[in-house]
């Protein structure tokens with residue numbers, strides 16, 4: 007999977023036609039074979055744009071907050087990234103007319119060990135769900151499987167499982183990188199930072215971290231698209247996907263096989279209020 | 290430093306019979322902010338409130354906890370006590386130790402006592418974080434909208450208008466009157482329905498404070514109590530009501546015949562028609578589905594014969610707007626279609642009819658001039674079988690509830706049959722006879738004695754045809770035997786059901802409805818004429834099956850509520866509502882999706898201080914918000930706060946246990 011040339015062509019054209027002010031893509035790192043997100047305003051930098059199975063990050067994160075409300079942006083998204091973007095659109099965080107989406111039919115990206123990443127092995131939708139221009143050939147939606155780690159956890163005793171999650175909370179340093187790297191954590195002022203939220207205070211205590219991370223994961227329940235941007239950002243290398251995948255599997259089973267961001271205007275399992283809901287409980 | 294007073298109520302034996310009240314009082318004394326903790330037999334009584342008032346002043350209390358019954362019962366009472374003692378009433382907190390403890394834990398007195406102490410601890414902790422709140426005052430538009438012109442809507446409109454409050458009455462069909470206009474004589478006194486109804490209909494038409502808008506429907510309602518804006522769609526009638534004199538030349542000459550729904554399709558009406566002779570307004574409308582001029586451009590006879598030139602085939606639907614302060618829903622009921630009763634041969638045998646069809650036949654102005662006849666051959670029936678509870682109390686085929694009126698009108702039908710066909714005989718299959726009501730049992734007795742009708746307790750299992758008769762096979766549970774009755778005519782007392790448009794109307798108005806489609810009242814006992822949405826009331830069968838006396842009583846109660854609402858120029862509103870801190874709002878608009886009262890709108894604010902760029906955030910209309918808290922729960926950014934239930938208050942409560 008190397009779409010670098012194709013992306014450079016599209017970016018040049020977008021700048022030439024004055025369709026965008028920014029372009030957000032990937033650039034080769036100078037010290038190893040990994041890549042970093044790359045935001046350009048100057049067409050002269052276009053040749054540095056790349057896209058391969060090392061283009062791991064979710065670039066939708068760079069649309070928050072309110073960037074596209076004023077500027078027009080060209081953006082590269084993979085399947086999972088496009089689902090997050092879909093949610094951002096539904097939740098009025100970006101203006102559709104201000105983004106030009108280059109959707110990649112993704113073949114999976116690699117982890118640090120050079121193997122196919124776990125989320126890519128389990129990916130339900132490698133094709134872009136929202137785009138202006140598509141690269142590659144779509145292979146369609148795939149069957150949902152419960153995450154391997156969650157399946158394994160389920161076989162363990164309750165205490166052991168609790169310990170597992172506890173180890174996440176204990177080792178968290180409350181740097182908030184996870185939140186900042188998630189495209190869906192765009193809040194004007196995160197609840198965790200609010201003065202009144204006494205539950206999250208006690209900076210580095212594991213109880214403070216537990217409340218913060220549990221709240222965070224619940225705010226992403228039914229919304230998380232498993233791009234694992236958060237996990238990549240975590241300096242403590244915590245397996246944050248466990249929190250999200252646990253929620254996802256429960257939601258999948260109980261909310262009509264709901265998967266986040268697949269459809270336009272879907273706000274996620276917890277945010278649906280249907281007029282056909284039985285309405286006899288308000289007294 | 291907070292100074293809290295705790296007052297624990299015995300509620301006679303209701304609380305003290307289970308909970309060790311003195312122990313609870315002692316336990317509360319241990320809380321450091323509690324300055325006084327006392328018990329009393331009935332705190333809601335005047336001496337009880339006096340104790341609270343005195344303690345507030347003497348101990349300079351900063352908040353008050355009353356441990357007693359549900360806040361739904363006496364929150365208002367105790368708030369008033371605080372106010373009288375010069376304290377902000379919202380510094381009160383109720384610990385519900387009756388419904389939440391003594392009543393539900395009667396068997397475990399120790400645990401109930403401990404739970405009561407916990408509840409008090411929580412209430413004390415919350416009360417410390419309570420803030421002074423002040424009632425909101427909103428202006429009112431003094432005009433009521435009544436939806437539905439049956440007897441419920443008519444009565445409500447007349448009573449409100451008599452108090453000199455303008456009313457807009459919107460009726461879906463061409464005439465007001467509703468089902469009552471279709472009835473012959475009415476139980477329990479057998480007075481003629483039309484004779485008591487039509488004077489009221491005429492009053493509606495001539496009342497200076499009533500604006501009658503027939504052949505129309507409400508399509509939109511926005512705003513909040515005291516300040517609603519309604520959009521009303523006037524369906525095209527193709528007749529200019531202002532010039533039409535109601536002479537009827539058009540209806541006479543129209544060549545198109547259509548089944549007459551007012552007469553339960555027993556006879557025919559024309560494509561241009563007035564539903565019945567006493568209709569109000571007494572002006573015809575053109576049924577666009579059948580008029581050949583409108584369908585194919587052929588005919589136009591009515592226009593030719595109309596001397597006033599009132600017919601206008603180019604008329605279109607019109608939408609008008611009214612500003613109103615209150616709404617009365619009075620959309621009445623429908624009747625259940627007995628088609629699922631296949632074993633009775635419903636649909637196959639012509640001589641099985643419904644009660645309302647029978648009602649139309651025995652009506653002097655009805656399609657058969659007051660004589661019941663068999664639809665199959667037009668002969669007058671001698672043996673008539675009435676079957677009650679068709680669809681009612683029938684979970685398998687119909688609905689679970691009792692339709693309430695069928696026992697009574699079936700007894701009435703036995704009498705009417707006896708009057709019209711003296712040598713006839715009525716057989717009535719029933720499950721129970723439910724005749725609770727003033728003069729009702731006597732009325733049923735009268736039917737039994739006067740007509741010698743045979744009452745058979747049991748279900749009918751099958752009806753089949755034998756020659757030109759219908760054989761009704763059922764069970765007589767009293768003798769435990771199968772009986773067969775040879776009938777000329779079978780009358781089914783079909784269940785009363787909610788109008789099928791009720792759910793759509795409820796959604797449009799923002800009120801709730803139950804699983805059957807009836808509009809829900811705010812409280813089944815204590816607020817039976819209000820909906821959960823402030824300023825919207827309900828009357829008649831739109832709430833549940835009812836007879837005319839109950840319908841009229843409820844309609845008058847609605848009128849009293851509307852008059853009460855409009856008593857001042859402004860209205861007081863509970864301050865326990867939500868507000869959005871727009872600095873924290875990220876504009877995801879999830880709150881708008883979940884608000885059941887459509888209280889949230891968007892607002893554009895500057896991106897930053899002095900910035901020309903804007904961002905969109907959510908904003909709550911304080912007049913509409915009912916303080917349900919749905920938006921608070923959904924907002925990830927914690928931008929929304931519900932007065933009286935703020936995060937610090939709730940967290941205090943949680944920490945206290």
Ligand SMILES: Cc1cc2nc3c(=O)[nH]c(=O)nc-3n(C[C@H](O)[C@H](O)[C@H](O)COP(=O)(O)OP(=O)(O)OC[C@H]3O[C@@H](n4cnc5c(N)ncnc54)[C@H](O)[C@@H]3O)c2cc1C
Nearest residue numbers: 437439440441461467468475476620621622829830836837
């Ligand atoms: C066979 C039979 C016999 C009966 N006999 C008796 C009796 O003898 N004595 C007695 O006390 N009761 C009797 N009843 C009961 C009686 O009919 C009801 O109690 C009474 O009609 C209820 O009045 P209402 O105004 O609630 O409803 P309705 O009479 O149904 O009136 C509702 C009105 O609202 C209109 N409407 C509906 N939806 C809308 C809308 N969306 N917008 C605008 N307008 C709308 C309808 O067109 C109608 O005009 C009998 C009932 C039946 C079926």
Ligand code: SF4
Nearest residue numbers: 085086112114126129
């Ligand atoms: S999760 Fe799917 S779309 Fe995302 S990088 Fe992996 S394979 Fe591609």
Ligand code: SF4
Nearest residue numbers: 191193196197222225
């Ligand atoms: S954790 Fe919740 S409140 Fe904080 S940024 Fe994410 S979604 Fe917003």
Ligand code: SF4
Nearest residue numbers: 188230231233234236
């Ligand atoms: S929580 Fe993590 S995996 Fe989920 S969408 Fe956000 S960054 Fe991606």
Ligand code: SF4
Nearest residue numbers: 178179181182184240
């Ligand atoms: S990135 Fe990792 S260490 Fe930082 S707050 Fe998130 S979980 Fe904790």
Ligand code: SF4
Nearest residue numbers: 874875877878880924
């Ligand atoms: S849910 Fe909260 S953040 Fe979202 S629009 Fe409403 S107030 Fe703003």
Ligand code: SF4
Nearest residue numbers: 884914915917918920
């Ligand atoms: S509390 Fe929120 S959801 Fe409830 S009525 Fe008020 S604005 Fe609507």
